[in-house]
Amino acid sequence: MAGKRAELLNDTQVKACLRWCGERRRYPHRDRVVVLLSVRAGLRAVEIAKLRRAHVMDDGGGIADVIDLRGKLRLSKKGTDRVIPMHADLRAHVIELFRIVPGGPDDPLILSERAMRPNPDDPEDRRLVCMAANSIVLMFGQMYGELGLSGFSSHSGRRTFITQVADRITEAGGSLRDVQQLAGHTSLNTTQSYVDGSDEAKRRVMKLL
Structure with a gap:
């Protein structure tokens, strides 16, 4: 990233971030996955926003042990094929997210606020509504600010x-x-x-x- 490099997180700070999601956020199960996709899989905010459930599902519809970003699952035309083994903590939280918020392979992994509380009279209300990359960046900024962590950003x-x-x-x-x-x-x-x-x-x- 240009300019001053974002500060690195230690394990104590990562735990504080996960606690913050549970104490301060309306959808902690979703936001913990966002944090772990960043710190345990190295994904950029824009990549987190683009993830579909298919990226973390195996052929049988269960939770895979990797994040598959190859071929048709590549996140951008200019990106590279990659397979990221899922950290145990991340996989456990993804399983919990799937349990709480049902969805199919084409649904975004990280849903927007509106999609997290869909209109019960409109079954299509949740479909393909992802949390925007800018919203993810803002979430990280709010989190670090409230935790008193200076010099940290969505890139940390x-x-x-x-x-x-x-x-x-x-x-x-x-x-x-x-x-x-x-x-x-x-x-x-x-x-x-x-x-x-x-x-x-x-x-x-x-x-x-």
Whole structure:
């Protein structure tokens, strides 16, 4: 992102964000999924807004263990194919969202306020009405403001995800290329901009040579 980089979230702050959804929001089950799609899947606000239930469903109609953004499920023509394994916390909250708010594969995963309280006399009222990307950005801004977290934005979750994956990918036997694919970056240089060097890591690697 241009200008000053968004602050990174630690685990305590992520828990505070999830509590905020439960204490301050009308639809906490929906908004917790929004938070976790950002911080545990690295999705941008515009990508979260575009998600359909099909992106997280398996062939049998159940909840998959990945977010599938390939082929016809790709979120934009200029985007890259990617498959993001679902973090256990995110998957559990998606299952809860499906339980509370029924819907089909073509329905948005994150529904608008109006769609969350549809007109009972109009069964089509909920169909294809997603929460707008700008509304998601505003939700993050309100959340961080009320939690007293300065320097955080809707990009903080994505930056936290990419940074944490980059820090730990070698422990899992992967490489920076895997981080690039999870982030959906077209250029490895973009991925590298998320990664800070570590003098301690450099000292440790010399002992391994």
